[in-house]
Amino acid sequence: MSDTQDKQHGHVVETTKRKRSVKHKLTWLYDHVRNEWQIYLMLLPTVVWMILFLYKPMYGLQIAFKDYSIFRGVAASPWVGWEHFQTLFDNDQFIRAIGNTIKISALNLIFGFPAPIILALMFNEVLHAVYKRTAQTIVYLPHFISTVIIAGIVTTAFSPTAGVVNTIMGWFGLDSIYFLTRPEWFRPIFVGTGIWQEAGFGSIVFLAAIAGVNPSLYESAVVDGASRWQMMWKITIPSILPTIIIMLIIRIGNIMEVSFELIILLYQPATWSTADVVNTFVYRQGLQSGQYDVAAAAGLFNAVVAFVLVMTANTLSRRYSRTSLW
Amino acid sequence: MSNVLINKVVKSYGRLEVVHGIDLDIAPQEFVVLVGPSGCGKSTTLRMIAGLEEITDGTISIDDRVVNRVAPKDRDVAMVFQNYALYPHLNVADNIAFGLRIRKESKEHIAESVKEVGEILGLTPYLDRRPANLSGGQRQRVAMGRAIVRRPKVFLFDEPLSNLDAKLRTQMRAEIKRLHKRLGATSVYVTHDQVEAMTLADRIVVMNGGIIEQIGTPMELFMNPANTFVAGFIGSPPMNQLRGNVHKTADGTKVKVHDVLFDLPGSLAVEEGQEVVVGVRPEHMALTASADSFEIPISLDLVEPLGSEALLHASIGEEPIIIKAETHGDIAHLSGVSKVYAPASLVKVFDAKTGLAINEQASS
Numbered sequence: 214m215s216d217t218q219d220k221q222h223g224h225v226v227e228t229t230k231r232k233r234s235v236k237h238k239l240t241w242l243y244d245h246v247r248n249e250w251q252i253y254l255m256l257l258p259t260v261v262w263m264i265l266f267l268y269k270p271m272y273g274l275q276i277a278f279k280d281y282s283i284f285r286g287v288a289a290s291p292w293v294g295w296e297h298f299q300t301l302f303d304n305d306q307f308i309r310a311i312g313n314t315i316k317i318s319a320l321n322l323i324f325g326f327p328a329p330i331i332l333a334l335m336f337n338e339v340l341h342a343v344y345k346r347t348a349q350t351i352v353y354l355p356h357f358i359s360t361v362i363i364a365g366i367v368t369t370a371f372s373p374t375a376g377v378v379n380t381i382m383g384w385f386g387l388d389s390i391y392f393l394t395r396p397e398w399f400r401p402i403f404v405g406t407g408i409w410q411e412a413g414f415g416s417i418v419f420l421a422a423i424a425g426v427n428p429s430l431y432e433s434a435v436v437d438g439a440s441r442w443q444m445m446w447k448i449t450i451p452s453i454l455p456t457i458i459i460m461l462i463i464r465i466g467n468i469m470e471v472s473f474e475l476i477i478l479l480y481q482p483a484t485w486s487t488a489d490v491v492n493t494f495v496y497r498q499g500l501q502s503g504q505y506d507v508a509a510a511a512g513l514f515n516a517v518v519a520f521v522l523v524m525t526a527n528t529l530s531r532r533y534s535r536t537s538l539w
Numbered sequence: 540m541s542n543v544l545i546n547k548v549v550k551s552y553g554r555l556e557v558v559h560g561i562d563l564d565i566a567p568q569e570f571v572v573l574v575g576p577s578g579c580g581k582s583t584t585l586r587m588i589a590g591l592e593e594i595t596d597g598t599i600s601i602d603d604r605v606v607n608r609v610a611p612k613d614r615d616v617a618m619v620f621q622n623y624a625l626y627p628h629l630n631v632a633d634n635i636a637f638g639l640r641i642r643k644e645s646k647e648h649i650a651e652s653v654k655e656v657g658e659i660l661g662l663t664p665y666l667d668r669r670p671a672n673l674s675g676g677q678r679q680r681v682a683m684g685r686a687i688v689r690r691p692k693v694f695l696f697d698e699p700l701s702n703l704d705a706k707l708r709t710q711m712r713a714e715i716k717r718l719h720k721r722l723g724a725t726s727v728y729v730t731h732d733q734v735e736a737m738t739l740a741d742r743i744v745v746m747n748g749g750i751i752e753q754i755g756t757p758m759e760l761f762m763n764p765a766n767t768f769v770a771g772f773i774g775s776p777p778m779n780q781l782r783g784n785v786h787k788t789a790d791g792t793k794v795k796v797h798d799v800l801f802d803l804p805g806s807l808a809v810e811e812g813q814e815v816v817v818g819v820r821p822e823h824m825a826l827t828a829s830a831d832s833f834e835i836p837i838s839l840d841l842v843e844p845l846g847s848e849a850l851l852h853a854s855i856g857e858e859p860i861i862i863k864a865e866t867h868g869d870i871a872h873l874s875g876v877s878k879v880y881a882p883a884s885l886v887k888v889f890d891a892k893t894g895l896a897i898n899e900q901a902s903s
C-alpha cells in the first residue's frame with residue numbers, strides 16, 4: 214500500500230518536474246519567437262507547404278490498408294490489413310517494376326553520380342576564364358529545359374528516319390534502329406539523358422566545394438613539387454569527399470525516385486519490360502485504373518524502402534567516414 | 540647552404556605596381572626578416588622567391604642561378620604558411636611526409652626523415668593525429684616539420700606565428716631561432732611584428748609601400764634609422780619624433796622644439812632655421828642628469844606602469860613625447876616628473892621634408 218503511494222508520489226513529482234520544464238521551454242520558445250520573429254516569418258511558408266503537401270497527405274496513406282472507395286471516403290472505408298500488399302507482390306508487373314527501378318537507379322548511381330564530380334574537377338582545371346564560363350553555361354542549360362521538351366528532343370534525336378543518331382549511324386553504313394521501341398536501349402538512353410540534363414547543374418555543388426578548399430594547400434603542394442594531377446588526387450578529391458558523401462546519401466535516399474515523368478514521356482508498351490518502374494506502375498494503377506488503395510500501398514512500399522536506404526547510408530557513412538547528413 | 544640575390548625586382552598586378560624594384564643580397568645561412576606595415580609587399584616578395592608569383596621585372600637568383608623561369612619545385616625552397624596549410628585529411632606523419640612522397644623518395648628514407656623531424660620538433664606523440672586535433676602551436680610545428688623534412692636550400696616563412704597567442708609566439712620564436720642555429724639554412728622570414736624581427740634576424744629589411752626603406756642588423760636599425768619611417772617602425776614604443784628648427788648658437792648647433800633647445804651630436808650638415816625632426820628613443824632619456832646630457836622640461840600627462848619600467852606620456856608644447864623610466868618597484872615618484880635628460884650623442888636628426896636622417900659629417 215505504502216509502496217504504491219510512494220510510486221504515485223514519485224510519479225507526481227516527475228510530472229510536475231516535466232511540466233515545469235515544459236513550461237520553461239514554452240517561455241523560452243515564446244521569447245525566442247518574439248525576438249527573432251523575422252526568421253520565423255521566413256520559415257512559415259516552408260512549414261505550411263510541408264504540412265499541406267507532405268504531412269496532410271500522410272493521413273490518406275491509411276488507404277493502403279483499407280478497401281478504399283471514393284464514395285465512402287477515407288475514414289469510412291473498411292480495413293483490409295495487408296491485402297493490397299499481398300496483391301502487389303502476387304503481381305508480376307509490380308515485381309518487374311521493382312527490378313527495373315533498382316536497375317535504372319543502379320545505372321544512375323554508377324554513371325550519373327560521378328558525372329558531375331568529374332565535370333567539376335575538369336572545370337577546375339580550366340584556366341582560361343572566358344572559355345570556362347562559356348563551357349559552364351552550356352552544360353548548365355539542359356537543366357532549365359522542361360522535361361516534356363527534353364523528351365521531345367530525345368524522341369526526335371533517336372527517331373528512326375530523321376534522327377541525328379540514326380543519320381550519323383547511316384554515314385558509317387549502319388542500319389537504322391528504332392531505339393525507343395527497343396527494350397534493351399531504353400535504360401542507356403534514359404540514364405544518358407539524365408546525365409546530359411543534370412550533370413552540369415549538379416557540378417555546381419562540387420565546384421562550390423572545390424572553391425572552399427584553402428588555396429594555400431595548393432601553393433604549399435606546388436612548392437613541394439606536386440603536379441596538377443597529384444594535386445587533384447591528393448588535395449581536391451580528399452577535400453571535397455565530405456560533400457561527395459553527403460550528395461551520395463541524398464542520392465541513395467532518392468534511389469526509388471527515378472524521374473518518372475521522363476519515363477512516362479519516353480516509354481511505350483513495347484519497352485515496359487525494361488522501363489516500367491514502381492512510380493509509373495503506381496501512376497497507371499492509381500490514376501489510370503482507379504485502384505487508389507493498391508497504388509497507395511505501392512507508393513508506401515517505395516517510401517519505406519527509400520527511408521531504410523537513406524538511414525543505412527547515413528549510419529554507414531557516419532561510422533566509416535565521420536561524415537553524415539544528421 | 541645557399542645565397543639569394545634579388546636584383547631590381549618589380550611586381551605588378553595588371554597595371555598596379557606593388558613592388559617597385561627592390562635589391563637584396565642574402566648571404567648563405569643568413570636569417571633575413573622582412574618587416575613592414577600591412578600591404579607593403581612583404582608576402583609578394585617572398586612569394587616571388589618561392590615561385591608562386593611571377594616576377595614582372597628584374598631577377599631573383601638562388602645559388603647564383605637565375606630562377607625567374609624555374610618552377611617552384613625546382614628551386615629547392617620550402618615555405619611555411621601563415622595558416623599552416625596542413626592537409627586536414629592527413630595525419631601529422633603523412634603531412635610531414637607529403638613533400639617527400641610527391642618526390643617519390645624511398646619508403647625507408649621517408650619513415651626515417653619523418654621520425655627524425657618528429658623528434659626535432661617534439662611531435663613524436665602526435666604523429667598519427669589529424670591537424671584538427673592539434674593545438675595551434677602543434678599545428679605550427681607540423682608546418683615547420685613539412686618544411687624542414689625536405690632539407691631545402693632556402694626556408695621561406697610568411698608570418699608563421701601570427702595566429703598564435705602572445706605567449707606561444709614568444710616560445711615558438713625561440714624555437715625557430717634554435718632550429719635555424721641547428722640547421723643553418725638560409726631563411727627569409729616575413730612578419731609585421733617588429734619584436735619578432737629584432738629577436739630573430741641577422742639582418743632586417745624594412746619595407747614600406749613596395750620599396751625597401753633600410754637594410755641592417757637589428758641594432759643598426761635601432762640606433763641609426765635611415766629615415767623617420769624606420770625610426771617610427773622599429774622599437775616599442777617607437778622613437779619620439781619632434782618637429783623643430785635649427786638654431787645656431789654660440790654654444791653649438793641646436794634644435795628648438797617649442798621652447799626647448801635640443802643638443803645635437805657632433806657636426807651636422809644643417810642650416811640655420813632649417814625644419815628638422817629630432818628623434819629620441821624613449822629608453823634613451825633618463826630622470827637624472829649625466830655627463831653629456833641636456834635637460835628637457837616636459838609636462839607629464841599619464842604614467843603607464845609596465846612592471847620594472849613605466850611609460851611616461853608627456854608633451855613639449857604641442858609635441859607628444861614618451862619616456863621609458865625605471866620604476867624601482869614603485870611609480871609614485873614618477874607622477875611628479877617635470878624634466879628629463881637626454882644624451883646629445885643619442886639624438887637623431889631627420890630632414891623634415893625628406894624624412895631622411897642627417898648624419899654626422901666625417902670630421903675633417
Ligand SMILES: Nc1ncnc2c1ncn2[C@@H]1O[C@H](COP(=O)(O)OP(=O)(O)OP(=O)(O)O)[C@@H](O)[C@H]1O
Nearest residue numbers: 552555557575576577578579580581582583584731
Ligand atoms: N593578386 C593580387 N592582385 C592585386 N593586388 C594584389 C594581389 N596580391 C596582393 N596585392 C596587393 O599587393 C600589395 C602587397 O601585398 P602583400 O600581400 O605583399 O602585402 P604584405 O606586406 O604581405 O601585407 P600583410 O602584412 O598584410 O600580409 C597590397 O597592396 C595588395 O593589395
Ligand SMILES: [Mg+2]
Nearest residue numbers: 581582583697
Ligand atoms: Mg602578407
